[in-house]
Amino acid sequence: MKRAIYGDDHQSFRSSVREFLDRSVVPHVEQHAAEKALPRGFWLEAGKQGLLGLEIPEEFGGSGDLKDGDYRFNAVLTEELSKVNASLPSCVGIHADIVAPYLVELTTEEQRKRWLPGVAAGEIVTAIGMTEPSGGSDLAALKTTAVRDGDHWVINGSKTFITNGYSADLVVTAVRTSPEKKAKGITMFAIPTDAPGFSRGRKLDKVGQDESDTAELFFEDLRLTDDDIVGELDQGFIHMMQNLPQERLNCAVSNLAHAAQILVETVQYTKDRKAFGQGIGSFQHNKFLLAELVTQVEVTQAYVDQCVVAHSAGELTSTDAAKAKWWTSQVQNDVLDHCVQLHGGYGYMNEYRVARAWRDARVSKIWAGSNEIMKELIGRDLGL
Numbered sequence: 137m138k139r140a141i142y143g144d145d146h147q148s149f150r151s152s153v154r155e156f157l158d159r160s161v162v163p164h165v166e167q168h169a170a171e172k173a174l175p176r177g178f179w180l181e182a183g184k185q186g187l188l189g190l191e192i193p194e195e196f197g198g199s200g201d202l203k204d205g206d207y208r209f210n211a212v213l214t215e216e217l218s219k220v221n222a223s224l225p226s227c228v229g230i231h232a233d234i235v236a237p238y239l240v241e242l243t244t245e246e247q248r249k250r251w252l253p254g255v256a257a258g259e260i261v262t263a264i265g266m267t268e269p270s271g272g273s274d275l276a277a278l279k280t281t282a283v284r285d286g287d288h289w290v291i292n293g294s295k296t297f298i299t300n301g302y303s304a305d306l307v308v309t310a311v312r313t314s315p316e317k318k319a320k321g322i323t324m325f326a327i328p329t330d331a332p333g334f335s336r337g338r339k340l341d342k343v344g345q346d347e348s349d350t351a352e353l354f355f356e357d358l359r360l361t362d363d364d365i366v367g368e369l370d371q372g373f374i375h376m377m378q379n380l381p382q383e384r385l386n387c388a389v390s391n392l393a394h395a396a397q398i399l400v401e402t403v404q405y406t407k408d409r410k411a412f413g414q415g416i417g418s419f420q421h422n423k424f425l426l427a428e429l430v431t432q433v434e435v436t437q438a439y440v441d442q443c444v445v446a447h448s449a450g451e452l453t454s455t456d457a458a459k460a461k462w463w464t465s466q467v468q469n470d471v472l473d474h475c476v477q478l479h480g481g482y483g484y485m486n487e488y489r490v491a492r493a494w495r496d497a498r499v500s501k502i503w504a505g506s507n508e509i510m511k512e513l514i515g516r517d518l519g520l
């Protein structure tokens with residue numbers, strides 16, 4: 137079905153993103169997987185290409201005010217990255233779609249000057265640190281602390297599963313500043329990773345998404361000042377909640393684009409692969425299955441597109457974004473599981489994209505708020 141949400145500007149941006157990815161990224165994805173990280177060269181080239189500054193005002197090196205809040209450009213970028221693999225939209229999404237709004241919307245002029253040009257250029261790679269070893273779903277219970285000591289804050293604690301954690305230069309981190317206040321006692325700090333007291337664990341060994349780095353981060357008597365606070369003291373939980381619609385929508389766009397691309401490749405495979413003298417896609421079972429999967433993807437696309445349009449108009453609610461996030465992750469995992477089956481034994485071989493896509497997708501039901509948490513929020517919105 138023809139999608140109605142994109143105009144000529146979005147499609148020409150799509151062409152330039154695709155051209156960049158084909159030329160500068162696709163030839164290197166095996167190297168990314170072997171190194172379990174995107175190299176700094178990737179970030180710098182993506183910065184030069186203008187892909188990291190969609191949220192950042194022009195005066196700080198981005199194109200945020202040119203696109204005037206039109207999230208369709210972000211969606212185009214996420215879709216094209218997702219067609220290559222699931223790690224790229226995750227790493228770039230965290231940096232450009234999830235962390236950047238914190239640094240643009242909640243910062244002082246001095247902080248914007250300090251951070252934004254480097255973020256847009258790919259010279260400052262960012263990460264977001266919310267999850268701790270003791271838990272990620274119950275964010276209000278986080279244990280990393282910042283204690284006042286004269287003009288300083290002294291930070292102690294740790295974060296885990298942090299995307300870009302190994303390569304990041306700056307980590308926007310949720311820290312407890314008022315122990316007695318639970319959700320109302322959390323503050324966001326931007327922690328430079330060269331600060332004394334900061335250290336990282338190893339790159340975590342994940343089931344999928346080999347191309348991205350995911351790390352544990354440790355803070356030991358790490359000293360920052362008020363100038364490193366992002367937003368308001370003790371308002372970190374509210375700041376995180378305000379950014380959730382965009383974070384969830386980013387996931388939804390990526391989940392669906394990733395599955396849709398592998399489904400296209402799978403349809404072709406079922407035409408080429410022969411058994412009993414005919415293409416395996418032409419057996420009625422498989423034909424009906426593919427008909428169902430294509431329908432599932434296209435109908436889901438209509439909801440996600442509606443969310444993209446709503447978010448561009450500043451109207452997407454975090455509940456509707458939660459629906460998009462859990463539903464697309466379920467569709468993605470269902471579709472990719474069937475795609476593996478349709479590939480037979482080759483579908484289980486890592487050298488086939490479908491196998492890696494299937495592994496890569498599993499986490500989408502867990503991260504950025506698990507499907508259970510999304511349903512909990514939707515249920516609460518129903519007054520239950």
Ligand SMILES: Cc1cc2nc3c(=O)[nH]c(=O)nc-3n(C[C@H](O)[C@H](O)[C@H](O)COP(=O)(O)OP(=O)(O)OC[C@H]3O[C@@H](n4cnc5c(N)ncnc54)[C@H](O)[C@@H]3O)c2cc1C
Pocket residue numbers: 230263264265266267270271272273274296297298299300342350499502503504505506507508509512
């Ligand atoms: C590859 C990867 C990358 C990640 N990147 C980042 C990142 O960049 N930054 C970051 O901060 N975090 C990141 N995360 C962490 C991720 O967001 C958390 O793993 C997720 O929020 C779940 O938290 P948890 O792992 O502590 O699970 P828990 O909170 O311990 O949950 C365990 C299980 O219990 C369920 N559960 C918990 N509470 C409820 C409830 N109230 N009702 C029903 N079920 C419930 C959960 O749904 C889950 O199934 C990443 C995780 C992974 C795997």
